[in-house]
Amino acid sequence: MISVDTAIKIVEDTIKPLPVKTIPFENALGFCLAEDMQSDIDMPPFNRSAMDGYAVIAEDTANAPVELTVIEDIAAGHMPTKKVSHGQASKIMTGAAVPAGADAVVKFEETEDLSVSNRVKILRPIDKGRNISSRGEDMQVGQKVLCKGMPVRSQEIGILATIGKSQVKVFSAPTVGIISTGDELVDVGLKPSVAQIRNSNGYSLAAQARRMHAEVDLLGIVKDTKEEISSMMQWGFRKDILILSGGVSMGEYDLVGDVMKDFNTRIYFEKVALRPGKPVIFGKKDTTFIFALPGNPVASFVTFELFVYPAIRKMMGFTHVHRTTLQASLETEILVKRKRREYRPAFLRMHNNTWMVSPVEWHGSADLLATTMANSLLIVREDAERLVTGQLVDVIPLE
Structure with a gap:
């Protein structure tokens, strides 16, 4: 079992940017520039x-x-x-x-x-x-106004329009396939029986990836058999990234890791000292990067943010690939039960020019409803024993 920091570094060091493509500038929002941009005019063009x-x-x-x-x-x-x-x-x-x-x-x-x-x-x-x-006080002919590696936001769209760049080179967004595993899963259109639940992970993960402009294909639900998992994974190998949820723990029916090894997948790590989300596998088969995430919804959500999020950002050419971490004053005491780094759903707010944070009430990694009350992840370091009210803690805003 490796540390969170080590696992994140492995992902970041392994992933490379995808090829460059040319698209209409108005479609470039959310992408990363793959070339420098020079102005063809003075701005203003006159006094x-x-x-x-x-x-x-x-x-x-x-x-x-x-x-x-x-x-x-x-x-x-x-x-x-x-x-x-x-x-x-x-x-x-x-x-x-x-x-x-x-x-x-x-x-x-x-x-x-x-x-x-x-x-x-x-x-x-x-x-x-x-x-x-004055003429040229904002920009001048030949001046570099946008740089390779910059994210394209609404203001960059405005600059591209100003300098007449109707076509722009950006790094491609990855294609992502998502597989949900488990005999207990049924799709959203069906009423679950007593022993079943609906497939929330597939759609939640797809939303997280689509928010980053990835091209997502929900490949569906597979039963807990090597045959079904193997058959569906072969479709997933056509994607840049393949995400599986469930089937990665140590139980008799947790078969995803075995199937990955049957495909001679290069495994970079299998367990991370993390809560929620200890059983998470990162590997590569040919040109496809595979993330096998836990089946519990909150663990799936958290491990996507920690590992898949920076992978997609790196593929899209961004130099800053991780979410921002800030410090906030803790509003509620926390007693630490496990010596693994924890990422707790929390609510972050500004009060009197100070960031304040409090963990939301939740019942563990299956309690997805609790995350709807959260807008951040509160980080509890592995060496902490107790966090007291007023203590500064690290927080990852999610919005």
């Missing part, structure tokens, strides 16, 4: 007004209030046609090009429209350069 107001020569306002002659109206999307000289001003809208000669923009609130002879009164002095965004 641009940051306000609705009047373009003036700042020197003319030194003895304000002062009256100026309005020589032109300039709307956004239209270039000015007249140069501003001393004693003159151009009415200008936000986003419009500042006319030649002008070196400041006075906002409407600091003026008075005289409504006679195209005159405007400037009510107070203004500094040179005020309310003008």
Whole structure:
């Protein structure tokens, strides 16, 4: 049995990024850039007004209030046609090009429209350069504006649109196959008998993977026989990642590990000093990475976050592959029962500019309902004996 840190490092060191593909930029949300991006334009492309107001020569306002002659109206999307000289001003809208000669923009609130002879009164002095965004101050032609390895979020989509990158190279998302094992399982459309339960793990794991933009195929439920597990796994070997839930403990019908070995799978680890989720297997068959996770729903959920999550992120080319860990003040005392690292479902909140966390009430690794009250995982280190109220603890936010 290996430590959690060792297991995570094995996964991270073993997985490599998938090939690059080119997609429309509007479909790149959530992916990782596979190339640097340079701007093909200056932004702003001209000296641009940051306000609705009047373009003036700042020197003319030194003895304000002062009256100026309005020589032109300039709307956004239209270039000015007249140069501003001393004693003159151009009415200008936000986003419009500042006319030649002008070196400041006075906002409407600091003026008075005289409504006679195209005159405007400037009510107070203004500094040179005020309310003008200079050409190229945001980005310049040839400037690297996005870097390989960056995640594509809504703001990166906006930059790609700004620089005209209608097609973008990103790292591919993995294909993921999911198999649920167990004689006790029935699908969601069926009413379970006394000895049965519905297959929640398959759909929960699929949701976790799809949230990361993986291409997921629910391969179905198999009985606890080597023949059925083996037959379904062969379909799973067509995927980049194959996830199995259940059948990984030490019981008579826990056959997944045996079947993996029958396929000559390279096994990297089989047990991790972890709660919940000690029986978890990570291996590789040809080009397919296999994660055999525990059958209890919370253990399945937690082990996905610890091991499958960084694997998918690494395949997608991200350099930061793990969820963020932060420190929070514990609101409830915790007595530690086992010397394995624990990841407890918890509720994280901000109070008086301080992160506060408390474990949710749960009845063990089968209690999936308790996780609906949680938004984080509270980490209880293996060397801890007791955690007291007010103590700082590590927490992994899940949202």
